[in-house]
Amino acid sequence: MIDAIENCWSRAIADKSMQVLKEACGSTEATTYWWTPQTTPFRQLSPWVEGIRTAWNRKLISQDLRPIRVHLDGEFGFIYFHGIRIWESANGMRETESWRGFEVWKRVGGGWSFVGGTGTPDSLNQVG
Numbered sequence: 001m002i003d004a005i006e007n008c009w010s011r012a013i014a015d016k017s018m019q020v021l022k023e024a025c026g027s028t029e030a031t032t033y034w035w036t037p038q039t040t041p042f043r044q045l046s047p048w049v050e051g052i053r054t055a056w057n058r059k060l061i062s063q064d065l066r067p068i069r070v071h072l073d074g075e076f077g078f079i080y081f082h083g084i085r086i087w088e089s090a091n092g093m094r095e096t097e098s099w100r101g102f103e104v105w106k107r108v109g110g111g112w113s114f115v116g117g118t119g120t121p122d123s124l125n126q127v128g
Helices: 002-014 018-025 046-053
Strands: 032-035 058-073 076-089 094-108 111-121
Touching: 002 018, 002 058, 002 076, 002 094, 002 111, 076 111
Parallel strands: 032 111
Antiparallel strands: 058 076, 076 094, 094 111
């Protein structure tokens, strides 16, 4: 399941085709995700991923997902993880983003399909 998650997000962010997002993540019209800086959850990942590439004008250089806890229950898998992404802006500046996530995946055939989840940048988790 962890390999499926790595493949899903790395390909989804790096590739320019939303078809690749659907193939890599197994997402459907029912998939829901909530990146907590946004005001509401969304059903389709396409606008969010497109926003990463265009509005933020950044390229994903690397991503490291570190599982904190994985729980398998029948056909469903639940994973809590910490992620580190390194981005490069159009002017060549690099930025490291640290975030936490929770995702639900479902066994489909011989692989995994992304059902939904939530994530938040660590900068929103700081108390001060």
